[in-house]
Amino acid sequence: MRFYRDxxxxxxxTQTEHKCVLDSxxxxxxxxxxxxxLPVRPxxxxxVAQLADxxxxxxxxxxxxxxxxxxxxxxxxEEIGRICREKGVPFHTDAAQALGKIPIxxxxxxxxxxxxxxxxxxxxxxxxxxxxxxxxxxxVEPQMSGGGQERGIRSxxxxxxxxxxFGAACEIAAKEMDYDHxxxxxLQQRLLDGIRGQVDDxxxxxxxxHRYPGNLNLSFAYVEGESLLMGLKEVAVSSGSACTSASLxxxxxxxxxxxxxxxxxxxxxxxxxxxxxEEEVDRAIELTVHQVKKLRDMSPLYEMAKAGIxxxxxxxxxx
Amino acid sequence: xxxxxxxxxxVLSLLRSLLRTARQFSDYNIREYTCxxxxxxxxxxxxxxxxxxxxAAYADGKKQLEVAKRQAVVYSLYAPKAKSxxxxxxx
Numbered sequence: 345m346r347f348y349r350d351x352x353x354x355x356x357x358t359q360t361e362h363k364c365v366l367d368s369x370x371x372x373x374x375x376x377x378x379x380x381x382l383p384v385r386p387x388x389x390x391x392v393a394q395l396a397d398x399x400x401x402x403x404x405x406x407x408x409x410x411x412x413x414x415x416x417x418x419x420x421x422e423e424i425g426r427i428c429r430e431k432g433v434p435f436h437t438d439a440a441q442a443l444g445k446i447p448i449x450x451x452x453x454x455x456x457x458x459x460x461x462x463x464x465x466x467x468x469x470x471x472x473x474x475x476x477x478x479x480x481x482x483x484v485e486p487q488m489s490g491g492g493q494e495r496g497i498r499s500x501x502x503x504x505x506x507x508x509x510f511g512a513a514c515e516i517a518a519k520e521m522d523y524d525h526x527x528x529x530x531l532q533q534r535l536l537d538g539i540r541g542q543v544d545d546x547x548x549x550x551x552x553x554h555r556y557p558g559n560l561n562l563s564f565a566y567v568e569g570e571s572l573l574m575g576l577k578e579v580a581v582s583s584g585s586a587c588t589s590a591s592l593x594x595x596x597x598x599x600x601x602x603x604x605x606x607x608x609x610x611x612x613x614x615x616x617x618x619x620x621x622e623e624e625v626d627r628a629i630e631l632t633v634h635q636v637k638k639l640r641d642m643s644p645l646y647e648m649a650k651a652g653i654x655x656x657x658x659x660x661x662x663x
Numbered sequence: 664x665x666x667x668x669x670x671x672x673x674v675l676s677l678l679r680s681l682l683r684t685a686r687q688f689s690d691y692n693i694r695e696y697t698c699x700x701x702x703x704x705x706x707x708x709x710x711x712x713x714x715x716x717x718x719a720a721y722a723d724g725k726k727q728l729e730v731a732k733r734q735a736v737v738y739s740l741y742a743p744k745a746k747s748x749x750x751x752x753x754x
Binding site for chain 1: 691692695696700749
């Protein structure tokens with residue numbers, strides 16, 4: 345997808361990108377491309393000045409996701425797009441999590457390429473779309489060779505029911521964006537207030553102002569994330585994204601934010617969608633508070649912290 | 664065709680039909696959503712005075728009722744046996 349010409353050998357992306365983008369970048373590196381992984385600020389946002397500095401004459405692509413899948417942070421697309429336009433570099437954005445949730449204007453934001461996915465907006469699973477700007481023209485190499493449909497961009501037959509379903513889902517998402525957004529804001533606030541009112545030492549991961557309200561990523565100090573997940577078997581939450589579920593490593597996204605290892609281990613991601621009810625949020629609060637309190641009662645670390653001992657100062661015996 | 668504003672009775676009858684249809688969804692989340700969305704939309708449009716706008720909103724509601732009726736049947740054909748966790752405690 346991200347092949348350009350032989351004279352452009354450099355790609356810029358961020359450290360908090362979705363696994364699929366990072367893996368594609370690693371593949372490009374194996375092919376001999378150079379990739380710059382931009383660090384992000386503690387609130388999860390890209391430093392736009394740093395991005396501008398990273399652009400070289402041979403930079404062929406800048407890829408920054410619109411909404412982060414783990415922490416829900418919305419990147420400053422408009423500024424990034426403006427810089428890319430000034431420097432003549434194509435701008436790709438992974439808008440899978442943003443579609444139907446925040447307004448996107450490819451012209452205003454200077455987006456050259458945009459990846460979209462249907463199942464994130466209650467559309468059918470197994471279909472997505474790639475927006476390609478025509479003026480100035482962005483050329484891509486097809487993933488599959490064959491019939492060369494759509495001016496050689498793509499080959500093969502498109503599944504009509506999925507495509508129509510995707511279109512219908514987009515139409516509804518656009519119509520319902522305001523309503524869904526208002527509701528997500530209310531529920532997120534309810535969830536946050538409910539948990540914060542009963543449990544202390546909670547950290548919200550990622551910027552709260554530049555955030556899509558359907559996502560809440562919290563770290564509970566002195567609690568082990570996987571134990572909390574096991575305890576919360578009635579709530580569908582995750583300690584990272586499903587895409588990285590194979591490893592017990594703390595989330596690389598949180599590590600990129602500079603979150604300490606122990607706090608990254610205790611993070612839980614709550615998702616709020618169109619069909620989430622108040623009662624479900626209340627139940628989630630009740631169960632989470634119960635589990636966190638239970639785990640903290642068992643935790644010697646919590647006891648020590650409450651007794652005023654700085655855990656960072658302890659020298660643990662090496663085995 | 665001149666737009667005719669729906670009467671109060673017609674509007675209330677449409678809302679009742681929507682809520683009645685919503686109750687037929689077997690899925691907890693969709694049932695709750697349909698009820699909530701219908702009520703919210705009617706509350707939002709309560710202040711509509713413009714005849715054409717009110718008629719359009721009424722027509723849209725009619726269309727949504729058709730969708731809900733159809734989908735309630737379709738979803739019931741493929742309803743999973745597992746209930747939502749929210750319903751288990753309710754019983």
